[in-house]
Amino acid sequence: MSAVPYRTALIVGAGPGISASVARQLAQAGLKVGLAARSIDRLAPLASELGAARYSVDARDPAAVATLFERMDAEVGVPDLVLYNASGRVRGPIAELDPDAVRHAIEVSAFGGFLVVQQAVRRMLPRRHGAILLTGASASVKGYPNSSAFAMGKFALRGLAQSAARELAPAGIHVAHFVIDGGVRSDSRADPADQPDSTLDPDAIAQSYLDMLRQPRNAWSWELALRPWVEHF
Template sequence: MPEALIIGAGDGLSASLARLLAREGYAVALAARNTAKLAALAAETGAATHACDAADPAQVAALFEAAGGAQVVVYNPSYRVRGPIADLDPADVQRSLQVCAFGGFLAVREAARRMLPRRAGTILLTGASAGVKGYPLSAPFAMGKFALRGLAQSAARELHPQGVHVAHVVIDGGIRSNRRPEPGEDTLLDPDAIAESYWHLIRQPRSAWSWEIELRPWVERF
């Protein structure tokens, strides 16, 4: 049975990915700082859960020791800080960079160590609009997501020739959830539809690998 590890799991996109991968025959592992919130999803999908702070090197290493044989690794955590640059708390900015970017490096590093000997595997990094355009009052998030995008591009150029597929997914728009109900017809990204695009990346033939795709609802302004 193939294995998949989703880091930064929750009740949105990660839940849709977990359900899809479980349906496709994967043994799914879910990692989050608070695993209690994953109980219902784990019961539904048969997934294992692991407590992990994605920005802590020791915890990420321990996570991969416990669940690191995965053929698919998805890095999904984000930490958003908003406010005028002159008023931002440096500690909050540092945390945003640690979660959005440094944690992505830790995950890619541990995944690559295990996938390179097999010359196979897929690493998917969840990006955002902020990774390609910095918005006002959102500098820390832009800094972190720009760094994650750079990591993905560099890792793809390095690892693709060695058989490991790395891809960055730009989520350019709001994602539908219980906390963010649909205001109109398909005006928000459906997390199940996003998951289908991740599945497409996982199944891409290596003769035509994408290193990045961009997803937006049909009404999103470019």
Template sequence: MAKALIVGVGDGLSASLARRLANRGYDLVLAARDTDKLADLAAETGASTVACDASDPASVDGLFERVDAVDGPLAVAIYNPSARVRGPLVELAAEDVRRALEVTAFGAFLTAQRAAVRMLDAGAGTILFTGASAGVKGYAKSAPFAMGKFALRGLAQSMARELHPQGIHVGHIVIDGGIRNPGREEPADKPDSMLDPDRIAETYMQLVDQDRSVWSWEIEVRPWVETF
């Protein structure tokens, strides 16, 4: 049986992804800094959980040791974490910016590199990155998030050009808008203004299923009322 890894799991999009993959029969490994919050989701999906700091190489190596202990090839790897630091450019703390970049971009590299090694050995696999509109256009007072997401997008595009011809599908999903998560709903005066996590997860699965004759490296998703 094939296995799937999701890094940066919470109760929103990543939980929807876990349910979709479990329903497809994948053996799941779910990684997060705090795994206590994953108990219910793990019980529902039959997943293994691993505590992991995605920005730390040793921690990511430990994660993949746990992934390797699960039978079957690694077929899907999804990187979801990001870190935001907001504020005027001249007031940002350097260490906060460094940490944001480590989580959003460097952690993506660490996870993707290790996933790619395993998928290349098998000659197949899908690696997906959760992007944002900040990776396409930088917003005022949000420079660290834009820096991290631009780097993430560049990583995905470079990987796609290198790995697609070797049988590994790499995809970057630009999420343009807020996600409707538990406890976070649209304002009454702005119906349909947020993305449904289950519908986003369907888009990820379309990339997993996509025939290699038409592989997409990037897809944008946004609410139909969103301007862009």
């Protein structure tokens, strides 16, 4: 298996599940890892396990995101791999949603993604090398009832990924968007006994992220949809 062609990774929106599994596999591949989230207390065990740096950030704040990258540059190294895994949710009928809550959700899912991508690109363009991964969801391509805010944010993040991939691939920067089209397994969400492998295993998802990073540049994918084998298309 070919090596991951990157040296330093920053994961924004880090936590248990997908981002933790990706962080572990990146560390196993020899990358230095930085973990960023709004609240970093829950990141302590993972950071200790991996020897990773922790950073508190509000991804909606341009100044905070710029500071995050400056600290990462100085303390860990300039990231040549960046994963945006943050998202905002607010559920309810459209007529009853709080506009401020909807704004907040869209800012986390989409505007925060833009801010992180922008800072990453400013570092990667001079080197003409890097990878940017964006975590989407079923809502990236399918709007569900009572989930309009999440769909708006994830649709926007997918648009950012598609535009950035076309703009940045010729500069040597691989941008990839992942549609996580199904429930992700966790301590609170186990597979039913009569339906094994009916949820997405975060370690298996992470393996697909690393496989994407190993793609040769003459055959880069900009998007990958992942779903359990029992999911209906």
